[in-house]
Amino acid sequence: MPSYDDNNIFAKILRGEIPCDKVYEDDYVLAFNDISPQAPVHILVIPKGKYVSIVDFGAKASAEELAGFYAAVSKIAQEKGIDADGFRSIANTGSNGGQEVPHYHLHLLGGRRIGPMVSK
Numbered sequence: 001m002p003s004y005d006d007n008n009i010f011a012k013i014l015r016g017e018i019p020c021d022k023v024y025e026d027d028y029v030l031a032f033n034d035i036s037p038q039a040p041v042h043i044l045v046i047p048k049g050k051y052v053s054i055v056d057f058g059a060k061a062s063a064e065e066l067a068g069f070y071a072a073v074s075k076i077a078q079e080k081g082i083d084a085d086g087f088r089s090i091a092n093t094g095s096n097g098g099q100e101v102p103h104y105h106l107h108l109l110g111g112r113r114i115g116p117m118v119s120k
C-alpha cells in the first residue's frame, strides 16, 4: 500500500489551502463538485481522514468513519436529487483504476444516463 502524500490536492483542499465548490460537509466527509464534470451532477466525496484509496480506507478506517462516510453518500445523493433516477458511484483505485489523486474519493455521477460501465 502506498503511503499517504500530505501534498496531494485533496489534502490541500481539506486544509483549506485550495478552494473547492463545497456541496456538503460533516465530521467525516467533505463533498465538492468535480472541477472537470463528466455529467450534469459530478460530486466527489472524500473522507476527512488520510486514506490513499478505498482499499486503505476499508482496511484502516474506524467503524465510525466507515459508517459516517457512507451515511453522508446517501444524504448527498438524496439532497442532490440523483437517487430517484439513479446515478453511478466510482472509486478509481491505483494505476490500473486510473486514480489520479491519491486520497480516497468516491465520484457520484448523475443527472443523465451514464454510458457504458467500462470503456474499452
Ligand code: AMP
Pocket (backbone or CB within 6 Å): 009, 018, 020, 032, 033, 034, 035, 036, 037, 044, 091, 092, 098, 099, 100, 101, 102
Ligand atoms: P481520479 O482519477 O479518480 O483520481 O479523479 C480525480 C478527480 O479529481 C478528477 O475527476 C478531477 O477532475 C478532480 N479534481 C482534480 N482537482 C480538483 C479540484 N481542485 N477540485 C475539484 N476536483 C478536482
